[in-house]
Structures are given as C-alpha cells and as structure tokens.
Amino acid sequence: MIEVITDLIAWFADPVNWQGSSGIPARVLEHIWYSVLATVISVVIAQPVGILIGHTGRGGILAINLSNAARAVPTFGVILLTFLVAGIGLVPVLVALVVLAVPSMITNTYAGFRAVDRDVRDSAEGMGMTAWQVIWRVEIPVAMPLIMAGIRIAAVQIVATATFAAVVSLGGLGRYIIDGLAQQDLTQVLAGAILVAALSLLTEFGLSRLQKAVVSNGLQAESEEASMEAKLEGSTG
Amino acid sequence: MAQSFFDWSWVMGNLGEIWAQLAEHIILTVVPVGLGFLMAFPMALASIRWPRLYSPLLGVAGILFSIPTLALFVIMIPFTGLSKATAIVPLTLYTLLILLRNTVEGLKGVPSHVREAAEAMGYTRTRQLFRIELPLAVPVIVAGLRIATVNTIAYVAITALIGQGGLGNLFMDGFLRQFPTPLIVGLVLSVALAVAADLGLLGVQYVLTPWQRNPG
Numbered sequence: 174m175i176e177v178i179t180d181l182i183a184w185f186a187d188p189v190n191w192q193g194s195s196g197i198p199a200r201v202l203e204h205i206w207y208s209v210l211a212t213v214i215s216v217v218i219a220q221p222v223g224i225l226i227g228h229t230g231r232g233g234i235l236a237i238n239l240s241n242a243a244r245a246v247p248t249f250g251v252i253l254l255t256f257l258v259a260g261i262g263l264v265p266v267l268v269a270l271v272v273l274a275v276p277s278m279i280t281n282t283y284a285g286f287r288a289v290d291r292d293v294r295d296s297a298e299g300m301g302m303t304a305w306q307v308i309w310r311v312e313i314p315v316a317m318p319l320i321m322a323g324i325r326i327a328a329v330q331i332v333a334t335a336t337f338a339a340v341v342s343l344g345g346l347g348r349y350i351i352d353g354l355a356q357q358d359l360t361q362v363l364a365g366a367i368l369v370a371a372l373s374l375l376t377e378f379g380l381s382r383l384q385k386a387v388v389s390n391g392l393q394a395e396s397e398e399a400s401m402e403a404k405l406e407g408s409t410g
Numbered sequence: 411m412a413q414s415f416f417d418w419s420w421v422m423g424n425l426g427e428i429w430a431q432l433a434e435h436i437i438l439t440v441v442p443v444g445l446g447f448l449m450a451f452p453m454a455l456a457s458i459r460w461p462r463l464y465s466p467l468l469g470v471a472g473i474l475f476s477i478p479t480l481a482l483f484v485i486m487i488p489f490t491g492l493s494k495a496t497a498i499v500p501l502t503l504y505t506l507l508i509l510l511r512n513t514v515e516g517l518k519g520v521p522s523h524v525r526e527a528a529e530a531m532g533y534t535r536t537r538q539l540f541r542i543e544l545p546l547a548v549p550v551i552v553a554g555l556r557i558a559t560v561n562t563i564a565y566v567a568i569t570a571l572i573g574q575g576g577l578g579n580l581f582m583d584g585f586l587r588q589f590p591t592p593l594i595v596g597l598v599l600s601v602a603l604a605v606a607a608d609l610g611l612l613g614v615q616y617v618l619t620p621w622q623r624n625p626g
Contacts, residue, residue: 174488246564246600247567251597332478333480337480369480374473404475408561409477
C-alpha cells in the first residue's frame with residue numbers, strides 16, 4: 174500500500190507527465206473541452222424545451238419521467254454503440270453525453286417553473302406583462318434555483334462520463350485509466366482516477382459558487398434544497 | 411445493412427452466455443443495494459437519534475456520490491485486486507446517499523400524533539419503530555431503493571473494464587469485435603432489467619402498504 178502511494182507521488186512529480194500532448198495539462202484541457210462543449214450543447218437544447226413545458230404546463234408527465242428513464246440507460250453502452258455507428262471522433266461522445274444530460278436538465282427546469290406560485294404569475298399577468306416578460310422577469314428568476322441545480326448536476330455527470338471518451342480512442346483524463354489498465358500500470362490508472370475525481374469535485378464546487386451568484390439572495394435556502402434534491406434524483410457518470 | 415446491424419442468429423447461438431451475464435448482472439445489483447441498505451439503515455437510525463450526525467453523514471455520502479464511477483472502481487484495485495469486491499464496494503457506496511436520506515426522511519415524516527398515540531398505547535421505543543414508524547415510512551424508503559437499484563443496474567456495466575461487468579461484457583464484446591449485436595442485446599436487457607426491478611419494487615411497496623390501496 175505504501176509502495177502504491179510512493180509510486181503515485183513519483184508519478185505526479187515526474188516532469189515527463191506534465192509535458193506534451195499526453196501530459197496532465199493537455200489531458201485536463203481535453204477533458205474540460207469535451208465537458209464544456211457537451212454542457213453548452215445540452216443547455217441550448219434542454220432549456221428552451223424545459224421553459225416551454227414549464228410555462229405552458231403541457232407535457233409535464235413527459236418532463237417528469239424523462240430523467241427517470243434516462244437513469245436506466247447505461248451511459249457506457251451508449252458511448253460504445255454511438256462509436257460503432259458513427260466511428261472515431263468527438264461527435265459520438267458528444268452525442269452520448271448530451272443525450273444523457275438533457276433529460277435531467279428538462280426535468281429540473283420544468284419543476285422550477287411549476288414551483289412558481291400561481292399568484293405570482295397571475296399578478297405579473299395582471300400588471301399587464303406579456304408572456305415573454307412573465308417568463309424572463311418572473312418565472313426564470315424564481316425558478317433559477319432548480320434550473321441551476323439541474324445544470325450543475327448534469328455538468329458533474331458529464332465530467333464523470335467524459336472519462337469514457339478514452340475507451341473509444343479519444344483523449345481526456347480517462348486516457349490514463351484506460352491505457353494504464355491495458356499496460357497493467359496501476360500507478361497510471363490510479364493517477365488518472367485521482368485526476369478525474371478531483372476535476373469532478375472541482376466542477377461541483379465551482380458550479381455551486383456560480384449557482385450562488387446567479388440565484389437571487391432571497392432564494393438561497395431554496396437553492397441549496399433544490400441542489401440536494403437534484404443530486405438525489407440524479408446519477409453519477 | 412439492417413441485417414449486419416442486428417444479427418438474430420448470434421442471439422440464438424449465445425442464449426446461454428447472455429443468460430449467464432444477465433444473472434451475473436442481477437447479483438452485482440442485488441448485493442450492493444442490499445449491503446447499502448444494511449449500512450444506511452443503522453446510519454439513518456443514528457441520524458434520528460443524534461441529529462447532529464445527519465448532516466456530516468449526508469455530506470460524506472454526497473462526496474462519494476460525486477466521484478466518477480470508473481475512478482472509484484479503479485481506486486479499489488490496490489485493495490481488492492480485480493475481484494468482485496472491486497465492483498461491489500463502490501456500487502454499495504453509491505447507494506448510501508439516496509438510501510440514507512430517504513430512510514431518514516421517511517421515518518421523520520411519520521406524523522407526531524401517530525407517534526404519540528403509539529406511545530400512549532404503551533409501545534416501547536423499539537416496537538414503535540418496527541411496528542409503526544417503519545411501515546409508514548415504506549413508500550419513501552422504497553422510492554429510495556428504486557432510484558438506488560436503477561442507478562446500480564446502469565453502473566454495473568462499467569465494471570466490465572475491471573474484469574466484472576455482467577451485461578457490460580456483452581457491451582465490450584460488441585465493441586471490441588465491431589459487432590453491434592451483443593452491444594444492443596446488452597443495452598436492451600440492461601434497460602429491461604431496470605424497468606423490471608423498478609416495477610418489482612413498486613409491487614413490494616403495494617404488498618407492504620395495504621392501507622394505501624384505493625378501495626374498489
């Protein structure tokens with residue numbers, strides 16, 4: 174056990190592992206690049222749908238069950254299958270990551286909109302706000318805790334799942350784990366696992382700060398509660 | 411094209427293998443969820459008895475849950491090699507967050523007048539827990555078990571990368587041979603298993619909570 178730890182320290186101390194296209198900085202950047210891309214695409218797809226369903230209240234049952242259904246689908250298998258269908262490249266991995274992130278975002282945004290007090294909505298309409306104004310100035314700010322909780326949980330899941338990009342010959346931090354397993358190099362495997370876990374926890378921490386910043390001060394308690402709920406209903410990548 | 415994408419003759423020729431992996435997948439799901447519940451239950455009782463424990467316990471379970479699956483699996487290798495335990499320990503740890511939280515919330519959700527009535531009837535603390543509070547908490551606890559089970563079924567496949575895997579072995583077989591059929595069979599069976607387990611647990615809840623059934 175002590176040997177494992179000293180090997181790990183030596184691995185992290187070795188300048189070779191910090192240089193070039195397979196060095197730690199390059200792998201971290203690749204991992205972040207896949208994750209940011211997948212998260213942004215997911216937000217662009219999921220949020221308008223969630224807002225539309227949440228505002229109109231139509232399709233609510235679909236929105237609620239979407240994230241339950243998504244939990245049953247093994248991410249790992251989806252990535253391998255999209256790879257067999259589409260071949261080597263970033264696209265199959267992105268498709269799989271997006272398909273897995275979108276449902277929980279829709280579910281949370283929908284839940285956020287539904288939690289907006291009817292009276293608040295009615296008074297906004299009574300004041301003569303148009304539908305757009307109600308959405309932008311009333312519903313979205315009030316639903317923000319759940320919207321952000323959904324994005325946060327999906328992003329953490331994406332960072333975790335992006336590890337599997339390495340299985341289908343892409344880069345990212347999964348490379349160390351997959352190559353290490355293939356070469357029976359336990360030190361490299363563990364270093365990769367530590368890096369992925371650290372990046373994942375950092376993402377969670379960073380997004381919780383962002384959530385604090387964009388959620389109205391009066392809703393911070395709700396925001397914490399919503400994040401816990403979203404995490405409990407969610408899945409690790 | 412359609413024929414090469416899905417090959418029924420492979421399915422027919424490998425029913426034994428498919429069945430074996432499915433059985434393995436079920437074992438790798440039932441054991442962690444069962445162990446997880448055995449761990450979460452005393453933790454939940456302790457959290458109710460000593461409320462200051464709850465938040466730190468939930469915090470630790472939450473951090474464990476945020477660790478990517480593949481990372482936690484391989485971190486186990488120095489301790490347990492490529493044995494079944496390498497799959498089972500992380501899978502068990504992942505269930506703790508939802509099981510602990512739902513058991514606590516379920517038990518806390520028992521109305522205080524019910525608790526007082528039981529006390530007035532002379533129930534001891536232990537008898538009250540098992541005869542009154544636990545049965546009333548069943549719907550919330552089962553909701554937690556359903557989420558934990560469905561999640562676990564999806565994670566098991568990943569352990570194919572560390573020599574376990576159940577249906578995940580069919581994924582890897584299809585992937586390595588560039589032959590989609592086993593991969594599709596594995597995916598379909600994995601989703602079907604999750605749906606069946608979810609419905610099964612709903613059935614358990616139905617049996618355990620006769621008072622919740624609508625008359626007529």
